[in-house]
Every structure is written in structure tokens, then in C-alpha cells.
Amino acid sequence: MQQATTNGTQFETPAEINVETLVHDDKIHASLYTDPHIFEQELEKIFYRVWVFVGHDSEVPEPGDYVTRQIGRQPVLMVRDKAGAVSVFLNRCAHRGTLVCPAESGNARAFTCPYHGWTYDLSGQLTGVPFPGAYGPDFNKGDHHLPRVARCDSYRGFVFASLSPEGPSLAEHLGIASRLIDRACDLSPEGELDLSAGWVKHRYMSNWKMIPENDTDGYHLGFVHRSVLKSAGSQYQLFIGEESNNKGLLRDWGNGHTEIEFSTGYKQPFEWFGGAPDKYAAYLAQLEHSCGKAEADRRVFEGPPHALIFPNLFLAEMNIALFYPLDAEESIQWHTPMFLKGVPELNTRLLRQSEAAMGPASFLLPEDITIASRNQAGLHARQPEWLDLSRGRNREYVDEQGRIVAHFTDEVTNRAFWKHYRTLMAQV
Amino acid sequence: MLSDTEYRAVEAFLYTEARLADEARYAEWEALWEDDAIYWVPAHPSGDTDPRRQMSHIYDNRSRIATRIKLLQSGYRYSQEPASFMRRLISNIEIEKTDAGEFVVGSNFLLLELSVQARHDLRQWGGRTIHKLRWVDGQLKMFWKQVLLVNAAEPLPNLTFLI
Ligand code: FES
Ligand SMILES: [Fe+2]
Numbered sequence: 001m002q003q004a005t006t007n008g009t010q011f012e013t014p015a016e017i018n019v020e021t022l023v024h025d026d027k028i029h030a031s032l033y034t035d036p037h038i039f040e041q042e043l044e045k046i047f048y049r050v051w052v053f054v055g056h057d058s059e060v061p062e063p064g065d066y067v068t069r070q071i072g073r074q075p076v077l078m079v080r081d082k083a084g085a086v087s088v089f090l091n092r093c094a095h096r097g098t099l100v101c102p103a104e105s106g107n108a109r110a111f112t113c114p115y116h117g118w119t120y121d122l123s124g125q126l127t128g129v130p131f132p133g134a135y136g137p138d139f140n141k142g143d144h145h146l147p148r149v150a151r152c153d154s155y156r157g158f159v160f161a162s163l164s165p166e167g168p169s170l171a172e173h174l175g176i177a178s179r180l181i182d183r184a185c186d187l188s189p190e191g192e193l194d195l196s197a198g199w200v201k202h203r204y205m206s207n208w209k210m211i212p213e214n215d216t217d218g219y220h221l222g223f224v225h226r227s228v229l230k231s232a233g234s235q236y237q238l239f240i241g242e243e244s245n246n247k248g249l250l251r252d253w254g255n256g257h258t259e260i261e262f263s264t265g266y267k268q269p270f271e272w273f274g275g276a277p278d279k280y281a282a283y284l285a286q287l288e289h290s291c292g293k294a295e296a297d298r299r300v301f302e303g304p305p306h307a308l309i310f311p312n313l314f315l316a317e318m319n320i321a322l323f324y325p326l327d328a329e330e331s332i333q334w335h336t337p338m339f340l341k342g343v344p345e346l347n348t349r350l351l352r353q354s355e356a357a358m359g360p361a362s363f364l365l366p367e368d369i370t371i372a373s374r375n376q377a378g379l380h381a382r383q384p385e386w387l388d389l390s391r392g393r394n395r396e397y398v399d400e401q402g403r404i405v406a407h408f409t410d411e412v413t414n415r416a417f418w419k420h421y422r423t424l425m426a427q428v
Numbered sequence: 429m430l431s432d433t434e435y436r437a438v439e440a441f442l443y444t445e446a447r448l449a450d451e452a453r454y455a456e457w458e459a460l461w462e463d464d465a466i467y468w469v470p471a472h473p474s475g476d477t478d479p480r481r482q483m484s485h486i487y488d489n490r491s492r493i494a495t496r497i498k499l500l501q502s503g504y505r506y507s508q509e510p511a512s513f514m515r516r517l518i519s520n521i522e523i524e525k526t527d528a529g530e531f532v533v534g535s536n537f538l539l540l541e542l543s544v545q546a547r548h549d550l551r552q553w554g555g556r557t558i559h560k561l562r563w564v565d566g567q568l569k570m571f572w573k574q575v576l577l578v579n580a581a582e583p584l585p586n587l588t589f590l591i
Contacts, residue, residue, distance in 0.1 A: 227504035
């Protein structure tokens, strides 16, 4: 593997590290968080191969609407075309490689490259080349469309892309974890989400893998978030204190998808929304109308998922988050409130709840991020070499849906992440 | 018409508010607020976002300001434990007096933050603040503070100090 340095020269990296040897069932090697060569391999073997969450179709409701994102270091563009289809392109002019779309979001009739004026329509076809006489008769515009990602697919509005033409389909990648996405969407009486409130972006001074690990780690809750648990009312109070009183569960859904199940510890409906069920009577009536009383009661009791869809989508209860790796020691997480279609009066409350939960000025995530930076700093100490991953191995079990389940404070979710990581990193 | 005395009083308020925030004097800072408080840091630098439909970094009413302060005073707000060292400069002050005798005050700020919670990073923050102030028993109090960060829409590090 070669890597370019900033002054343009090339140097050989050390002999390819066999990353899979650094991941065991019950321990992982500390260098996985700090080694820049491992980071480069992760881009190639994970972010440039597997299904990566790009955006949600409610972000581009009208033809011509677009958003720009990144897959690893590669800039991409998600667009809705005239026929209503959503596509993901690499954000790179087919001529000399300029970003065809520099803005983060907007609406366009066509994309015109600012460098030499090549123009692409919403389906990526090259429609205009200024001064075309300079090209011979064998120049075919059809050969120079905006590069599409190798594969693009969506599930209930969540748009994913894979930069590899081969590999499992999106349905295979999600597997039974598609039910986690269903659980989110089914909270809407219309069965649809609306991610239109804009994204708040938060910088992590830590390796990207600490994000999915921490997102479904139950063990840290009572410690890292002690300030909010002490100072404000929170449903999370049900999940701290005596181990035996904590009825929350962790689950491994396969393929690196993991979950914290809070609802097994809830005492009443709407616990996830601050309790007080009578406040939500109108919403509940709408939900009953769409799916029947028993099902509606079940949905508002269980609430939203708290789950990680490997590698970069976090269904964060009433928020949707995505994250980017920047380098071995820095990452970015974006989040937006999960608005439910059909119940606008609920969504303003969701906005305020979202601002309290996630983002740089919120009451929860800044603590996770601070601890992650201390974690990152600590891992530069070279001893001990391995991090233990064995919590709860003695008491986990497989449930009737095929998920591995363990107590809220165990490490079944971290093991699930690393197991899938090892499989991906072992590929040639 | 704004009198010289009023101008000086408003200016002094801005400096005091900035110093209390810089020095993590949470209770004294909180005491500057009126009950109809709005403390608003939009997630976009333009200032024309709609907080009922679009995300903000902060959109606190009085009770959420109180919670924010309680967290900072808890001893477990690790993102400000220990508190950042900060100093901010304030300039370009423009003051309007409303018919109700309240003040709408625009000012620019540049803030240096030494974040000491994990790595020691020197960070700079800047933008424009709109304060709304009124006299209460001979003291100026604020009932509105909107902070338009120039980098509001970028990935930000923790913003849990008093901005
Ligand atoms: S690089 Fe886009 S037109 Fe030349
Ligand atoms: Fe956390």
C-alpha cells in the first residue's frame, strides 16, 4: 500500500498489517485506534466497500433537490431527478475532476462545472460541452457522465451507497436489522420520517470506531452522563444504579448492527418522550387510526430504536445521526431530529429534545466526546497492548429471533461490532 | 435618543456579562437573566433560521438555562471539567432603544478558548451577538441573547461553556 505525503512524494508503508490478527473474540489491540496505516485499510475495506448511509429521501423532496456528503474521503452528491428517482454520484466532474457541486444542499436544474462549463443533467448525463469542435468524432458524451456510485439502494427512505460493484445486497447487509429501521418509521402515523430540520455537526478528537462502540454501550451511562442524571429528570435514570434493577438489554443483530433495548426497562408508555402519556393523546389517536389500538399501544410503549446500523448510521432514539472518519484520531458526527410525518405538533418538541440530547452544546454528547478524547489520548500509552472485551460473555444468549442478547452493562454490542469488523478486514 | 449614560450602561453590561461567562461564574451569569429569557445559538450563521422548524445549537428558555447551569455546577460536566480558560473581546457595538425603553444591542466578539478537558487545544470562536436588555429596579437585565457564530454550520468541538 502506498500513501501520498503532503509534499507530493511517496513512501512505502510497512508491510501490510494483518488487521484481523488484532481482533480476538474477547480482546482487541490498542493500535486499532491509533495506527494511520490501519485507518487507510479501513477506508478501502469498509467505507469503500460496504453499504454506507448517505442520506434520507425526505432531504431531497423535489426534483433537482440535492445534498452533498462524503463516503470516507470521497465527496458524493445525492440528487432527485425529474422522474423522482434518487441517485448518488461521486461529486467529481468527468473532465478534470472539479467538484461539480460545492454547496451542501440546494436545488438545481442541472449541474454546471465551474472550471470549463461541462453541464450534467439530474440523471448525471453530460448534456453540454463548451466548444465541442476540439474533440474528434469519436468523442461520445455518453462516455463522460457524472460517475455514479457502484450501487445505490434504499430502505424506507434511508439511502445507502456502496462503492463496490460486488458484495451482499443492501437487504442482505441489513438482514433482520431492517426491523430497527421499521421501528423508527412505524412511529409515524404515515409510516414515514421527515429529516428536514437540518444537521448539527460535532467534532470528535477520537478514532471513528469509538462512535459506534459508545453509541450502544450501556455500561458508561451512569458514569459519563452523571451530570445530566443528577441535574435533570431523565428516563435514563431507570438504567443506572443496582445492576439487578436495570432491565435494559443489549443485542447483536448480526453484520455489525447493534442495539440498546430500553423498553424492557420502561414502566409506562411514552417513557422515551418524557412520560406523561396524556400529553400525546392526539398523536396516539392518529397512530391507532393507522395501525389499530393494540399495535399503537405497543409502538408508543417501546418507542424508537437506539441502534447502530453498521458502519455509520445511528438510530439515536428520536434523532438520526451519521458519522465520518477523518483520520485515525479525528471524526465527525452529524445529527438531526427524527421528525414523524403526519404529526407536526410533535416535531417542535422533538427539536428541543434533540438540542438537549446531541450536538456540541447539548447535555449528553459533549461528555461522550470528552471521554472519547481522553480515551484516544490514553491509548497512546503502549501498555497494556490489548483491551478487554469480555464483559458478559458468560451470560449472553441467543434469542428466538437469532440475536445475541446480554445485560445492559455487558459488551455484547462491542463484540458484535468487532466480529464484523474482523470479517471485513480479513478480505483481500 | 440614546443618552451617553445609557450607552455606557449598556456597554458595561456587555463587558460584565462577557467576564462572568469567561470566568465560569455561573450563578452570577445566570442572575443576569429575566424570566422571559431566550438564549439562542442557531446552527446556521445567517440569523434568519426558524427555531420552530430548524435545529439550533442552543434554544433555551429560562428553565433550560437553569438546567444548563446546574449541569455546569454538578462537578460532572466533563466537557467543562475543568472549565476552559477563556477571554473574549467585544466591539462594533450598535445600540437601538425601543419605544418600550428596552435596548437591542448588536456587538461582535472574538473569543479565545483554551480547552483543557483532554488535549490542550487553543480554539477561536467569533461572531455577532444580539442582546435585548431592559431596566429592572435600576439594573440592566437580559431577556434575549442570540449568538451568530461564523462557523455555526461547521463541525464544532464542544460548546458547553457559556458562549
Ligand atoms: S473540470 Fe469540469 S469542466 Fe473541466
Ligand atoms: Fe453516552
